[in-house]
Amino acid sequence: TQLLEQSPQFLSIQEGENLTVYCNSSSVFSSLQWYRQEPGEGPVLLVTVVTGGEVKKLKRLTFQFGDARKDSSLHITAAQPGDTGLYLCALGGGVTGGGADGLTFGKGTHLIIQP
């Protein structure tokens, strides 16, 4: 069972459009991180959300943590080709139940912004 479900898996839209991607879990989590990974590079941390209902903004990116702390969303306004990449959400340590306390990642949303 995948601990973190991300949707959609793939998304291709035109420059200037808005979009939302989602990260959901069946369990409550204490904090969630969002990363963006570009081809040939490692993931880069965008934001960490901690408090239920929290909203954080990073230029045209808006991150929201669900009130029940079981889901999160990332909304991009007026998408640009530079936003293209793999968007990953990740849970912090101690949540896998198997003694492995590294970050647990969802499989990500592959986003393509066409000019």
Added chain:
Amino acid sequence: KAGVTQTPRYLIKTRGQQVTLSCSPISGHRSVSWYQQTPGQGLQFLFEYFSETQRNKGNFPGRFSGRQFSNSRSEMNVSTLELGDSALYLCASSLDGGGTEAFFGQGTRLTVV
């Protein structure tokens, strides 16, 4: 300050061989974690080293091992390579580890033929 450096960037090995990958963390970071990324499974946690000790381990076979040196640099070793080990191996450094905010290197692309 310098970011996380992984070497080599690309590697091609034959089945049955062994390989060693290297990671230099951000200066002052004591935790180094390793991840395997494949198209099918995504990013999966291998292990974490903190102050030269393996602190956490993911669900990978014993062929995957690692170590950390006193300067926090880390190496990862995979023995008896299998075709399924082909992946992007990513190293992440953080101040204290344990799933806190991580800074990733560019990765080593390993291809097993």
